[in-house]
Amino acid sequence: MSQSEPPGGIFGLSYDGETRAFEALKLVSTAIIVLVGAWPIYWMTQLAFTEYETVEDAVTVFPTPEIFTVSNFTVLTDPEMYTYMFNTVVVAIGTIVTVVIVSLVAGYGLARLDFPQKENFARILLIGYLFSPIVIGIPLYQIWRSIGLLGTRIGLIIALSAVSMPFAVWLMWKYIMTIPEAHEEAAWVDGASRWRGFRDVVVPQCRPAIIAAALFAFALAWNDFTFAQILLPQTDTTTFAPGILRAMGQAQFLPDAYLMAISLAMTLPPLLFAYFMQSYLLKGFQVRAL
Amino acid sequence: MASETGESIRPRGTYIPWDELPVERETVVGVGTVLPVVVLYTLIAVFPIAFAFWASLHDIHTLNPEWEWVGFANYAEVLNISTFWGSLWRGIVYMVGSTLLQLAVGLWMALVLNRITRGQKLLTAVVFTAYLIPTIIVSLVALRVFDPLGGVFQMMGAEWFGLWSSQTAPLGSRDWAMRLLILIGSWKFAVFVTIFTLAQLRAIPDRFYEAAKVCGANRWQMFRDITLPRLMGIVLVVVLLRSIFMFNKFDIIWQLTQGGPGNATTTLPVLAYKTVYTDQAYGLANAISVVMFLFLLASAIVYFKLFNPSEEVETTT
Numbered sequence: 001m002s003q004s005e006p007p008g009g010i011f012g013l014s015y016d017g018e019t020r021a022f023e024a025l026k027l028v029s030t031a032i033i034v035l036v037g038a039w040p041i042y043w044m045t046q047l048a049f050t051e052y053e054t055v056e057d058a059v060t061v062f063p064t065p066e067i068f069t070v071s072n073f074t075v076l077t078d079p080e081m082y083t084y085m086f087n088t089v090v091v092a093i094g095t096i097v098t099v100v101i102v103s104l105v106a107g108y109g110l111a112r113l114d115f116p117q118k119e120n121f122a123r124i125l126l127i128g129y130l131f132s133p134i135v136i137g138i139p140l141y142q143i144w145r146s147i148g149l150l151g152t153r154i155g156l157i158i159a160l161s162a163v164s165m166p167f168a169v170w171l172m173w174k175y176i177m178t179i180p181e182a183h184e185e186a187a188w189v190d191g192a193s194r195w196r197g198f199r200d201v202v203v204p205q206c207r208p209a210i211i212a213a214a215l216f217a218f219a220l221a222w223n224d225f226t227f228a229q230i231l232l233p234q235t236d237t238t239t240f241a242p243g244i245l246r247a248m249g250q251a252q253f254l255p256d257a258y259l260m261a262i263s264l265a266m267t268l269p270p271l272l273f274a275y276f277m278q279s280y281l282l283k284g285f286q287v288r289a290l
Numbered sequence: 291m292a293s294e295t296g297e298s299i300r301p302r303g304t305y306i307p308w309d310e311l312p313v314e315r316e317t318v319v320g321v322g323t324v325l326p327v328v329v330l331y332t333l334i335a336v337f338p339i340a341f342a343f344w345a346s347l348h349d350i351h352t353l354n355p356e357w358e359w360v361g362f363a364n365y366a367e368v369l370n371i372s373t374f375w376g377s378l379w380r381g382i383v384y385m386v387g388s389t390l391l392q393l394a395v396g397l398w399m400a401l402v403l404n405r406i407t408r409g410q411k412l413l414t415a416v417v418f419t420a421y422l423i424p425t426i427i428v429s430l431v432a433l434r435v436f437d438p439l440g441g442v443f444q445m446m447g448a449e450w451f452g453l454w455s456s457q458t459a460p461l462g463s464r465d466w467a468m469r470l471l472i473l474i475g476s477w478k479f480a481v482f483v484t485i486f487t488l489a490q491l492r493a494i495p496d497r498f499y500e501a502a503k504v505c506g507a508n509r510w511q512m513f514r515d516i517t518l519p520r521l522m523g524i525v526l527v528v529v530l531l532r533s534i535f536m537f538n539k540f541d542i543i544w545q546l547t548q549g550g551p552g553n554a555t556t557t558l559p560v561l562a563y564k565t566v567y568t569d570q571a572y573g574l575a576n577a578i579s580v581v582m583f584l585f586l587l588a589s590a591i592v593y594f595k596l597f598n599p600s601e602e603v604e605t606t607t
Contacts, residue, residue, distance in 0.1 A: 015508075022509060029402040030413070036477070037399075037417045040431050043442070047434075057440075102326045109323025113316050121324065128335035129531070130586040131342075132538035132559045135579035136334065138566060139341035143333075162334030165327055194319070219422050225541040241426040245545070256434055263427040270422030275415035285489035 041267065048072055048264045052257035072261035081262060083236060084243035087153060088266075091228075091239055092221040094157035099168050099217040100210055102161070107172025107209075108198055112181065122173065125166035133163070137230040144231055151234050159227050164220045168213040175209035175284065176202060211277050212284025222270065240266060339583075346576035352566055357573075364577035373553055373561060374578070378585070381557035384472060385537040391476040392532055393525070396483025401517075403484070404491040414488070421481035429545035432474045436460050467547050467555045475542055482532060486524050494520050526597050533593075534586060558582045 047055055049063040052072060060067065075081055110118055140159060141150065149155030183205070184197040192200070203210075225241040232238040235246065244262065248254055274281075346364050348357040368374055403414050420428075435443040438459050447453040447460060460466040494516065502512045540559040543549065549556035549564065556564070558578060565575035 018509060026402060026405055029398065030406050033399055033402060033417065034413065037413070037420060040428075040435075040477070041416065041419065043435065044427075044431055102330065106324045106327045109320045113320030113323065114314075115317040115320030118320070118324075125327070125331060127587070128331065129534055130538075130583050130590065131335065131339055132540060132562070132579065132582060134538075134540040134559045134563050135342060135576075135582070136338045138572075138575070139338035139345070140334065142341065143337055158330065159334055162330040165330055169324075169327055215422075222422060223424050223541075225424075225426055225545070241424050241541075244426060244430075259430055259434075263423075263430060266427060267419065267423045271415060271419045274418035274422060275411065278411065278414055278418065281418075282485070282489040282492050285486055286493045 041271075044260050044263050044267070047257055047260040050257055052255035055257040055260075056255060072255075072257045073265070075258040075261055076265055080235070080243070080247060084238060084240045084247075085262075085265070087232075087237060087243075088222065088240040090153055091156050091160065091224075092218055094153065095160045095164065095221040096214045096217045098157060098161040099164050100214055103165060103168035103172045103213055104203065104206065104210065106169045107176050108202060110169070110173040111176035112184075122166075122170060125169060128163075128166055133226040136163075137227055140227075141230050149231075151232055151237055153232075153237055156224075156228055156231050156239070157221075159231060160221045160224055161217070163227075164213075164217045167216060171213050171216070171284065172206070172209055175206060179205050208280045208284035208286075210284070211280040215273065215277065215281055215284075218270075218273065222266075342576045342579055345573055346580050348573045350572040352570040352572045360573070364574050365581070367574060368577045368581055373556065376553060377556050377558050377561040380468065380553075380555065381537055381559075383468065384475075384539070384543075384555075384557055385533050387472045388475050388479070388536045389529060389533045391472060392480040392483050392536075393529060395476060395480040396528075397487055397521075397525070399480065399484045400487035400491060403488055417481055417484060420478050421485065423478075425478065425541050426545060428474065428478050429542060432470075432546060433461065436470065461547055462551050464551055464554050467551060471543060471546060471555055474546065475536070475539065478542070479532065479536070483525075483528050486528050487521055490521050490524050491517070530590065530593055534590070537586060538582075 046060065046063050049068055049070065049072070050060050051067045051069045054060060054067045063069075076085070109115075110122060137159075144150040144155050144159075149158070179202060184201050187197040187201050188194075223241075224239070228239045229242040229245075232242065235243070238246070244259075248259075345357075347359065347361055349360045349364070350357050399417060403410065403417065406413065435441045436459065438444055438457055444454075444458075444460060445456070448456040448458070454460055454463060454466065458466075460470055498516050499512055502516060507515070537557075538559055539557070540563060543555055543557060543560055544563065547555045549560040559582070562575045562578045562582070565571050565578060569575075
C-alpha cells in the first residue's frame, strides 16, 4: 500500500459508498451470470417438458399445465438411445478409473522419487496437446484397426485416458508436492514400506486432486465427439455424441422436444457432480504450477 | 528427504534383482511409476504423430491404401492451396477472440462467484455444468435457439435488436457465423478459466485482506496487490491451454456450421478434416496437421519465452 494514495474508496467514494457500489455491482453481475449460465439449461428443461407438437409450432416459455408432459422422456428407453447413453457411461467410468490410477502413481513418482529427466518428461507430455484431436484420431483409426481395438469401448477408453493423462499427471504431481513428505517419513519410521506409505498416507490426502482429475477425465469423456466419431464406427458400441448425430441423420423425424429430453438426461449427471463435488474439486485445482 | 543424521530413512524393502543393476533403485522405481503413462502416451501421441508425419510425405487417396512417396511436395501444396492462409487466419481469429473473451468472462465469473453469499453453491454448480455437458448438447441447443423457425435468440436478434432479418439463419450468415461460434464456444469454455481462478481465489487467506484493510487499502488496491498477483501464474497457464485447445477445436465448429457458409468458419482442423473426407487427400491432410502443429509449437515457445508460466508459478508456490 503506497502512502501517497489517499485512504478511502475508489473514485473518491467513502468506504460506505464504495461498499454500496461494490454490492450493487455484485448483484448485477450475479443476475447476468444467472441469466447467461442458467438460461440455456432452463430453456432445454422447459422444452423437454412441453408437448412436442407445441414445440414444433410455437415459441413456448414455460410448460403450462395444458402443454406439460413427461412423455418426451420415453425416448430414453428407445433401444438405440439407451445403448448410446449406456456406452457413454461405461466409457466415462472406464476413463475416470484409468486416469486416476495411472496419474496417482505417476504423480507420486514425479513428486517423491528422483530419476533423471523427470521435469523434461512432464514437459514433453504437454506437447501432445499441440496436436488437434482430429489429427491424432485419423492415424489412430489405422493403428486401432491393425491391433483390433477399433470399434471397442476399451479402445476409446484408452484413447481418452491418454488424452486427459498429461494434465492429470501434472495435477497429481503438483498436488502431492504440497503434502509434507514428513507424513510419509513418519510411516516409514514405523516400518511401513513405500507402497504402504503411498496407499495409507498419500492417497487419502490426495482426495481433492483425485476428484479434480476425475472431473477433468469425466468432462473429456462425456464431451468427446471427435474420437468416438472416428474410433467407434459401428452403432452398437458408439457413444452419445456421434450416436445422436447419426440418429438425427437417419430418423425421418426426431422432434426437438425429444432431443431436449435426451439432452436433459445427459446434463443431470454433470450438474450433480458439480453440485456435490465442488468444494473438493476447487481444492484439487489449487495447484499453481503447470 | 533424509533424517537429521543425514542417513536416508526411505524404506528399501526386500531384495529384488534390480538392486544389482548399475542404476539407483530409486530411479528404477521412479521410472516404473511413470511407465503406464509412457505406454499410453506412446500409443496415443507418439505413434499417431509419427504416422501423421510419415503419411504427410506421401500422396494417399483416403479410400485407397496405395502410398506414393512424394517427399515434401504436400507441404509445398499446403502453402499454395488458396484456402490454407484463409483458414489459418480464421483459426487465429477464433483462437484469439475466444481466448480473450473466455479469459475476461471466466475471471469475472470467478470473482463474482467467490464473493456472493447466498446460493453460491447452486450457482457455482450451474456455471460448472456448462463445461461438463457434452458439446453436442450445446450445439443442439444453439442450433435450436438460432433457428429461423421458432428460434428464440434468432427472433430476439431480429425483432428486438435488428441485427439480422427475420428470415436469416445467423449461423449460416457470413457476418454472424464466426462471431456466434466464438460466443457459443465461450459460453461453454469460459468455465474452464472460472474453475481454475476460483480455486486460486479460495486459496487466498482472508487475513491478507484483513491486514490490507487495517492498512487502509481500498478494494481496488486489494485486488491489484493481493488478488491479481496470486492469480497471475494460473492465468498464464490457462491462457496457454485455452489458446491451444481453441486453435485445435473441431467438434463444436463442425457441429454448428461444418465450416460454412462457404469457408467463413473453416479453421485449420476443419480444413484438415475436409481434406481427408471430402477431397480424399489423406497425405495432404496430414501435411496440414503437421503445419498446424509447427505453428502451435512456435507460438508456445514464444509464449514461454515471453511469460514463462512455469517460472512465474514456481516463485509463488
